[in-house]
Amino acid sequence: MKISYREALKRGLREVLINEKNSFLIGEDVGAYGGTYAVSQDFLKEFGAEKIMDAPLSEVGFTGLGIGAALGGLKPIVEIMTVNFSLLALDQIINSAAFMRYMSGGQITIPLVIRMTTGGGRQLAAQHSNSFEGWLAHIPGLKILVPATVEDARHMLRFAVNDPNPVLIFEHAMLFNIKDECDEAVKDFNPYNATVRRTGKALTLISYGGMLPKCLQAVEEIYDAKTEIEVIDLRCLRPLDEKTIFQSIAKTHHVLIVDEGWKSGSLSAEISARIMECCFSDLDFPVQRLCRKEVPMPYAKHMEEAAIPQVKDIVRKLQEMLYEV
Amino acid sequence: MDTAMQMKILKDMRRVRKMEDVCAELYTKEKIRGFLHLYIGEEAVATGVINMLSPKDNVVATYREHGHALLKGVSSKAIMAEMFGKVGGCSKGRGGSMHLYSLEHRFFGGCAIVAAGIPHAVGLAMAAQRLNEDRQTVCFFGEGAMAEGAFHEAMNMASLWHIPVLFCCENNLYAMGTALVRSQAQTDLVKKAKVYAMEAERVDGMNVFDVIEKTKMAQDYIQREKKPFFLEFQTYRFKPHSMFDPEKYRDKEEVEKWKERCPIAFLEKKMREQKILSNEQLKLMDAEIEQEMKDAVLFAEQSALEDIADLAKDVFA
Amino acid sequence: MKYEFTMPSLGADMEEGKLMQWKIKVGDDVKKGQIVAQIETTKAVVDIESFRSGKVLSLLAKEGDVIGVKKTIAVFDIDESQEMITEVLKKEKPFSGINLREAIAKAMAKSKKEIPHYYLKRRVSLDTLMNWLDEKNVLLPAENRLLISAILLRAVCLALPQYPQMNGHYVDGKYEACADINLGAAISLKDGGVMVPAILQAQKMALTEFNRAFQDLVVRTRQGELKNSELTEGTFTVTNVGDLGCDEVFGIIFPPQVAILGVGRIQKDAIVVDGQIRAGFVVDLTLSADHRVSDGLLGARFLSEIDKKLQTPSAL
Numbered sequence: 041m042k043i044s045y046r047e048a049l050k051r052g053l054r055e056v057l058i059n060e061k062n063s064f065l066i067g068e069d070v071g072a073y074g075g076t077y078a079v080s081q082d083f084l085k086e087f088g089a090e091k092i093m094d095a096p097l098s099e100v101g102f103t104g105l106g107i108g109a110a111l112g113g114l115k116p117i118v119e120i121m122t123v124n125f126s127l128l129a130l131d132q133i134i135n136s137a138a139f140m141r142y143m144s145g146g147q148i149t150i151p152l153v154i155r156m157t158t159g160g161g162r163q164l165a166a167q168h169s170n171s172f173e174g175w176l177a178h179i180p181g182l183k184i185l186v187p188a189t190v191e192d193a194r195h196m197l198r199f200a201v202n203d204p205n206p207v208l209i210f211e212h213a214m215l216f217n218i219k220d221e222c223d224e225a226v227k228d229f230n231p232y233n234a235t236v237r238r239t240g241k242a243l244t245l246i247s248y249g250g251m252l253p254k255c256l257q258a259v260e261e262i263y264d265a266k267t268e269i270e271v272i273d274l275r276c277l278r279p280l281d282e283k284t285i286f287q288s289i290a291k292t293h294h295v296l297i298v299d300e301g302w303k304s305g306s307l308s309a310e311i312s313a314r315i316m317e318c319c320f321s322d323l324d325f326p327v328q329r330l331c332r333k334e335v336p337m338p339y340a341k342h343m344e345e346a347a348i349p350q351v352k353d354i355v356r357k358l359q360e361m362l363y364e365v
Numbered sequence: 366m367d368t369a370m371q372m373k374i375l376k377d378m379r380r381v382r383k384m385e386d387v388c389a390e391l392y393t394k395e396k397i398r399g400f401l402h403l404y405i406g407e408e409a410v411a412t413g414v415i416n417m418l419s420p421k422d423n424v425v426a427t428y429r430e431h432g433h434a435l436l437k438g439v440s441s442k443a444i445m446a447e448m449f450g451k452v453g454g455c456s457k458g459r460g461g462s463m464h465l466y467s468l469e470h471r472f473f474g475g476c477a478i479v480a481a482g483i484p485h486a487v488g489l490a491m492a493a494q495r496l497n498e499d500r501q502t503v504c505f506f507g508e509g510a511m512a513e514g515a516f517h518e519a520m521n522m523a524s525l526w527h528i529p530v531l532f533c534c535e536n537n538l539y540a541m542g543t544a545l546v547r548s549q550a551q552t553d554l555v556k557k558a559k560v561y562a563m564e565a566e567r568v569d570g571m572n573v574f575d576v577i578e579k580t581k582m583a584q585d586y587i588q589r590e591k592k593p594f595f596l597e598f599q600t601y602r603f604k605p606h607s608m609f610d611p612e613k614y615r616d617k618e619e620v621e622k623w624k625e626r627c628p629i630a631f632l633e634k635k636m637r638e639q640k641i642l643s644n645e646q647l648k649l650m651d652a653e654i655e656q657e658m659k660d661a662v663l664f665a666e667q668s669a670l671e672d673i674a675d676l677a678k679d680v681f682a
Numbered sequence: 683m684k685y686e687f688t689m690p691s692l693g694a695d696m697e698e699g700k701l702m703q704w705k706i707k708v709g710d711d712v713k714k715g716q717i718v719a720q721i722e723t724t725k726a727v728v729d730i731e732s733f734r735s736g737k738v739l740s741l742l743a744k745e746g747d748v749i750g751v752k753k754t755i756a757v758f759d760i761d762e763s764q765e766m767i768t769e770v771l772k773k774e775k776p777f778s779g780i781n782l783r784e785a786i787a788k789a790m791a792k793s794k795k796e797i798p799h800y801y802l803k804r805r806v807s808l809d810t811l812m813n814w815l816d817e818k819n820v821l822l823p824a825e826n827r828l829l830i831s832a833i834l835l836r837a838v839c840l841a842l843p844q845y846p847q848m849n850g851h852y853v854d855g856k857y858e859a860c861a862d863i864n865l866g867a868a869i870s871l872k873d874g875g876v877m878v879p880a881i882l883q884a885q886k887m888a889l890t891e892f893n894r895a896f897q898d899l900v901v902r903t904r905q906g907e908l909k910n911s912e913l914t915e916g917t918f919t920v921t922n923v924g925d926l927g928c929d930e931v932f933g934i935i936f937p938p939q940v941a942i943l944g945v946g947r948i949q950k951d952a953i954v955v956d957g958q959i960r961a962g963f964v965v966d967l968t969l970s971a972d973h974r975v976s977d978g979l980l981g982a983r984f985l986s987e988i989d990k991k992l993q994t995p996s997a998l
Contacts, residue, residue: 062496090495096525101484101518108488111473112423113496116488131515135478136485144466144474145457146679180680204682390733393690394752608692611726673784 046216048194066093067119099128110152120156137206138181158210159250166336171300173210174307177277184277188252190220212250234281240268243294248274258354293324303331378408381432402429406603409628413576423502425486428463428477438470441661453668480513490530509540523593542614558595570600691751736760798973804985808963814995832896837991847976851938866916880916930966940972
């Protein structure tokens with residue numbers, strides 16, 4: 041049966057709250073309101089206020105509390121309403137969560153999960169449309185998961201909660217309503233590997249999160265037997281699964297990276313640089329990128345659409361690379 | 366306080382001061398690098414509070430934490446080796462002066478971002494409460510931290526959710542070089558804490574008897590009411606903020622005046638009045654401390670450097 | 683006892699300080715914690731406290747002097763009972779821990795960057811010396827036999843007193859010749875590294891003692907049992923690559939020293955004596971020296987002096 045990305049997140053979260061005795065969810069409006077994106081709907085009733093903690097508007101405070109709770113033996117799942125508000129908690133996320141193990145010479149373990157929604161596309165304007173996951177992937181000590189499919193939304197959290205390291209999960213706001221089949225009991229599930237969502241020999245299309253469905257759709261639109269495009273879903277932005285990327289390029293010799301973040305200093309820049317460093321001789325064509333335009337997100341719909349890579353942009357780019365050169 | 370306890374307190378304060386003295390000198394000789402923040406003048410606070418704790422209790426401190434770590438049980442050898450950047454240090458030489466850690470001694474840093482450790486303490490206390498562990502959680506921070514958002518957010522949550530934390534504000538009047546009166550509109554810190562519907566008390570941080578009395582009182586309250594408590598310790602740092610501080614922001618007269626209230630001299634005087642401290646005892650005590658610190662320095666010097674091959678170790682568990 | 687008060691280092695970015703004002707004078711009683719001087723750094727003017735109580739014996743720095751960190755600026759007489767914790771660091775102890783390759787890399791990079799090297803080479807006949815050595819060693823018990831490497835070092839040691847520009851340390855833009863000859867020898871380690879420990883005060887030793895000291899140094903180096911001072915207080919270095927079959931080596935000066943002598947393979951080669959070509963023992967000696975302290979003319983004389991010593995082995 042098909043379920044939504046939202047339902048998948050909900051099932052994943054519920055499973056963890058039931059199975060992990062010391063787990064708890066803390067964040068703004070996770071309880072009485074049911075979660076801004078309705079992921080924890082009715083959880084307050086089911087699990088009680090100790091496990092589902094409605095936090096004051098204190099991102100630094102409750103993220104720091106989560107770190108302390110993890111130090112003290114609990115398994116906190118901190119929900120930051122959106123990535124935009126995570127800026128308020130960046131000190132805790134970076135200076136404490138990411139660094140404390142290293143600073144302590146390996147003594148300290150912080151099994152902390154921070155979930156947050158990310159991305160633009162809903163006319164929420166500049167302060168509510170950021171895609172900072174690639175930016176946070178700059179930080180050693182953090183693991184960055186980006187579920188782009190219903191199945192990943194369903195199963196990634198379980199692994200994150202059992203990881204002894206701080207794990208950040210970015211759930212894309214535009215994916216909550218997508219529906220797909222979801223296996224409740226997946227085998228060989230590893231959230232830290234990139235996955236080939238579609239195989240091909242002509243070109244490697246690398247993407248993740250909210251851009252993945254757009255990429256798959258674009259490939260569908262131009263697909264013909266001669267131009268098989270390989271689509272890689274990164275899934276985990278740190279540590280980055282280079283092997284899957286490099287193996288694909290050895291086969292296709294063409295790469296397009298689609299990243300919702302701004303181009304300058306983006307994750308796409310990092311991937312591109314690593315391709316140059318490690319598989320330069322495999323390339324038949326310069327690495328190409330499609331990214332967010334370098335502007336704060338505008339409110340007006342047509343302007344917002346123009347700022348984020350759309351299916352038609354991806355199609356045009358692919359055609360340019362495949363046919364015109 | 367009985368005689369033995371007073372002796373212990375005096376020795377602990379003198380240990381802390383001696384260690385800081387040694388660190389300062391070794392800094393000038395380039396054995397210790399980075400920033401070095403000395404606790405000289407403020408010894409009564411950490412000594413009084415931590416002596417009221419047991420080994421299983423949690424302590425979260427700041428970047429002026431050498432004394433706190435020592436008093437919590439971390440060996441002077443491990444602390445000194447950490448300062449030297451050696452692998453024998455309590456954080457393997459990865460942290461240095463500002464990041465002393467010891468999970469074994471429930472000492473959670475060593476946090477060099479002002480106020481960032483305060484929410485950690487709230488989380489630690491919440492964990493102990495939920496796991497039914499019999500341990501207290503104490504958090505040290507300076508009065509400068511009370512201007513940070515993290516302080517206010519943590520105070521609010523602790524009070525709101527009845528999380529049993531002992532908040533210890535070491536008010537030494539200066540946030541680096543900025544005087545409290547020049548940076549905070551409400552300089553009555555007890556009042557400031559009370560707006561979070563939290564019990565709070567002011568303590569003479571230069572008088573270890575007062576420190577101990579008020580700490581015990583706060584602990585009783587926390588135990589009884591299962592709520593947090595805030596203590597403001599009025600104290601003073603005799604030394605510059607860190608080694609490179611020309612102290613343009615305060616008068617020499619002010620420093621000298623506070624030095625007259627030296628917490629160590631104060632306790633010694635009290636003990637002499639009670640006729641429980643002789644010169645011989647003091648000499649013996651100092652000889653022991655001297656030996657301890659000498660051993661620590663030698664240990665630090667001889668401890669190995671971490672192998673560069675291990676640079677990337679422990680980024681992830 | 684004497685206590686050296688040094689220019690304090692107040693941060694990693696401080697290399698020197700300017701002494702603005704002494705707050706003490708010779709003969710004063712200084713208390714621990716008392717402000718003794720005012721120092722100007724690039725960041726600020728800072729009051730400096732004493733770490734010890736004692737009587738001021740001498741003030742070595744003058745007001746206005748710019749002094750490198752950790753250099754002694756005053757000497758106090760302090761009570762013996764004032765245990766000096768930090769002094770434990772000065773005591774002799776085994777060399778420990780440090781990543782050798784990294785240390786070599788650092789020292790050599792610094793040397794190549796800062797020291798203007800000049801290079802000289804001189805071929806020296808060893809016929810006389812080798813004969814003398816054979817005769818001498820026949821009479822000696824095995825453990826006392828003289829080693830050719832030790833003899834070469836010995837010749838250098840005897841030549842050095844006349845060339846103070848070769849034996850000393852160049853620090854903070856100033857050269858200071860050393861009265862002692864702490865003769866360093868590059869010794870290869872089993873695992874591939876190299877260490878340069880020194881025979882301390884080599885000038886005070888007689889030949890047999892020197893020979894023994896050298897053998898002992900080699901053994902202790904390879905066992906990792908050197909004293910810190912042996913690694914840090916060398917004043918001149920000899921590097922010998924002859925055992926490894928190389929004909930010559932132009933060494934890199936080991937800072938803060940100012941010269942290094944390279945010794946190549948001792949071999950039989952065609953030499954011309956009295957207009958006749960014949961086979962004879964020769965060795966190529968090379969000198970790398972610091973142009974800030976000496977020049978090629980002096981270096982050439984120094985090499986010639988070593989040659990002279992090697993031609994009169996009985997005086998060794």
